[in-house]
Amino acid sequence: MSDKREGYISWDEYFMGVAMLSAMRSKDPSTQVGACIVGADNKILSVGYNGFPIGCSDEEFPWSKIGEDIDNKYFYTTHSELNAILNYRGGSLEGAKLYVSLFPCNECAKAIIQAGIRTVVYDCDKYADTPSVRASKRMLKAAGVEYYQYRRTGRKIELEL
Numbered sequence: 091m092s093d094k095r096e097g098y099i100s101w102d103e104y105f106m107g108v109a110m111l112s113a114m115r116s117k118d119p120s121t122q123v124g125a126c127i128v129g130a131d132n133k134i135l136s137v138g139y140n141g142f143p144i145g146c147s148d149e150e151f152p153w154s155k156i157g158e159d160i161d162n163k164y165f166y167t168t169h170s171e172l173n174a175i176l177n178y179r180g181g182s183l184e185g186a187k188l189y190v191s192l193f194p195c196n197e198c199a200k201a202i203i204q205a206g207i208r209t210v211v212y213d214c215d216k217y218a219d220t221p222s223v224r225a226s227k228r229m230l231k232a233a234g235v236e237y238y239q240y241r242r243t244g245r246k247i248e249l250e251l
């Protein structure tokens with residue numbers, strides 16, 4: 091009989107937990123998104139969160155979404171999924187799985203498909219009714235990328251940092 095410790099987190103909790111922790115790095119006051127890309131052998135390949143590109147300072151660029159003209163975050167934010175894909179320097183993401191705290195938009199869906207990611211596990215789907223997410227689902231389905239919602243376990247994790 092094994093005397094292994096009970097109560098350890100599952101793979102799904104671990105990877106979605108890393109995605110959610112990554113989201114906490116985001117400076118977006120409205121929606122923080124985190125992503126975690128995992129290889130077939132349950133190894134984490136990359137992580138990302140929504141933020142401005144390198145060199146575009148959070149002090150200078152706008153986080154407002156109602157700003158005039160080009161003073162609007164939508165022009166500048168790199169989405170968490172794209173950041174996770176671009177942060178990976180190890181070669182191919184063919185066959186990888188993506189854990190993400192918000193359902194990917196249509197632009198991220200294109201990047202996911204082209205990167206060879208085959209599975210998307212998402213948590214929140216608050217923009218499900220928008221054309222962007224509807225188009226995203228259409229593309230993911232057409233490309234044979236499986237997607238399903240993460241089943242929350244209700245486990246609370248407290249970290250003293």
Ligand SMILES: O=c1ccn([C@H]2C[C@H](O)[C@@H](COP(=O)(O)O)O2)c(=O)[nH]1
Binds near residue numbers: 170
């Ligand atoms: O696929 C996606 C879609 C959105 N995001 C990021 C981009 C923005 O920073 C926020 C959304 O802001 P709202 O104020 O809720 O419109 O989420 C992402 O990372 N990935």
Ligand SMILES: [Zn+2]
Binds near residue numbers: 171197
């Ligand atoms: Zn996106």
